[in-house]
Amino acid sequence: MDKIQNMKNEYQQMVKKTSPNSNLLRDSVRAFWVGGTICAIGQLITNIVKSFGYSKDEASMIATIILVFLGILLTGLDIYDSIGKYAGAGTIVPITGFANSMVSPAIEYKKEGYVFGVGARMFLIAGPVIVYGTITSVIVGIIHYFI
């Protein structure tokens, strides 16, 4: 038994050595500038909306809606996945990434119908984000209440 385990360990070391790693620095730089650009666009929209006399909260809400719309539009036009491939976390973390994660399964599973296809599978990737995001917000809310 030990012999087999040793063989497995030895092989896993071999695999680690042979498998190429992603270029962390390059990927980080790309994520930073693309993600930063998306945020800057969000800020720009907020500022423009504010100049029309909306409050800060209203303006951020409108900016969010516009960014989500853009994320969905670019997903539908088969562009977002290419940007995502280039930028990685830079396009996953902003709210546009959330929109992409909802719409891409909706497109993919349309063939399975609107109920069990689009409706159910839409949350395939975003579901965990919503679940754990909600739980986290409750915990933070409780902490906030006592501080």
Added chain:
Amino acid sequence: MSKHIGNQTIKFDLPPSIIETASIVGPKEGKGPLARYFDTILHDPLWGEKSWEKAESKLVNKSIEKVIEKANITPEDIQYIFAGDLLNQLTASTFGIRNYDIPFFGLFGACSTMAEGMMLGAMTIDGGFADYVIAEASSHFCSSEKQFRFPLELGTQRPLTASWTVTGSGAVIIGKNNNPPYITYITTGKIVDLGIKDPMNMGAAMAPAAADTIVTHFKDTGRTPNDYDLIITGDLGYVGKELALELIKKYNYDIENIFSDCGIEIFDAQTQDTHAGGSGCGCSAVTFCGYLYKEMKNNKWKRILFIPTGALMSPGSTQQGETIPGIAHAVVIENQLG
């Protein structure tokens, strides 16, 4: 005399002939280095169908139609079809051949399916159970992504160890001993699992199985790497090929100069952005039916060892933290007998 030699190998008394092959590939494969070897290249991965799954079934259907047509026989002449794919419950194959009136064996060997079909087909012919059989295997990039990975439009990065599922279907007709090339030996692989869990590094999961089958083949047959013009695995890719070479070296066999991989041959990794290489049942199937078969007909190689490799996992097994068992089957194809 027994046809079974050594531990896992069969030597055919009257080696069955590979009568004809047909291959259909998607647009990306059609832009790759092997493009000129394929019979049909699609311009649209959906091929006018409503879903990826339907498109894959059409690949199955049309490649079988094509191979029968090329061999100049009729569907009634075929006694069995051995076919498989990657989709749940083999729907690509079963839906693809449901309008043919031919007895069917459904196979799942992950990406090693082409070899599984050729081995069983050759045994059926050698056993005298049929005059003609078809072995077929298919995969489709989009249906595989949908089933095993993420929706196509999701903006994600693929690790450098990930492979690219080939869109394509390859079909061969195997018949009684006639013209070359022949299937002379087969070495059926065992499941080998050295504990790799990463489904984005399937080459690493399959390399030990490939090495095991290749070494066993040499031991069973008494042959050495020098007996072959080409040893080509199914879809180990760059990472898996490197690992398999290293593992085989431990048994004192050096195959480096004649060793290749269908997943490496089918795409140009530099320009086609396919990372570790091609994969899927279709990878070894179309590479064999296009490139290998046609070049054997041209006598570029006289004897090859073809070893499709499979990673036997499901999305569920990966999520449950299971390791990925690998398998590899070796088929010897020769132009001369005796």
